Amino acid sequence: MTLTFQLDPQIGPALRDDVLALWADVSNAGGAVGFVPPVTTEDIRPELVRHLAAMAEGRTRLLVGRDEEGTVAATAFFTYNQHRLQKHYIWLYTVMVHPRYQGKGYGRELMDAAADAARAFDGIEAIRLTCRGGTGADRFYAACGYKEVGRVPGAIRVAPGDDRDDITMLLPVA
Template sequence: MPSAVPSAVATAVEDVDPQLREALLACWTDVSNAGGAVGFVPPVSRDDVAPVLDSLLERVAQGRERVVVLRADGELAGWAVLSLSVSPLRRHWATVLRVQVHPARQGQGLGRALMSGVHDAARDLGLEMLHLTVRGGYGIEGFYQGLGYREFGRMPGAIRLAPGDDREEIHLYVEL
């Protein structure tokens, strides 16, 4: 697997300004339209993605989620979300959502750099464990297993891409 680009830096942000929002929106739309399993089925427009992004950003403003932004060569190359639990029984772990690297930047080791930043941000928050899900049929679980994630379950037919095209949702976790 290629190593991370030396100029790639992933950092958690608690405040998303309009310029960063625009970059997140563009990335999410492009990743979705390239077939990325990040909550949509292509084709999508920015108008489709914007309300979902804005809802996510409301949770960031409330402190319920953190955006981890990956910059390579000074530009947004990808991002992910740490979704924090409000339950006192679950404050030691979080769910990782919307992991994405822009299609033009894939194959450069940036996914690993992004996830390293996600793990660092989680540790900085005092988290001990992370959970994420992947859409079956893409083989992406192997990427996460290479980062130490372990599968603990599959939910058959949880994701419906189209009538007759149901996919399983694969659950993975890692101890930090």
């Protein structure tokens, strides 16, 4: 089984709720997507609203991966740089695969689809992303072709006494 990807899907209540549910499920399974468990969809909703507002302004784009039943199984958000000297690369944020699909190659499919999408964006030469140290995400992204280009030790405080590195990675796409 593979995922079907769509860039810039029409956002309606059903998709919004599916993304919220995915984000909560990923967070509660320990995924490093901006929250620490336990969280509810209501905890996540304000962050999704910020993403949706940026989409409406043309600053952010959404890539959705659906399974054979049409269920949202994976997402990634692209955010354009606003600084005039950094418009040649795009940021990839909130990269998620539902926990029930992890270990089945869907993460790799999502990253390949993201790279393919970025190659079609006008003037984009690379994708940058950050990930939380101590999760293994950096090894996954490296296996997808990303190179570590920066690290800030202890920049992410997951809990008192649990600080993680903020790792920046880059994938050339041009």
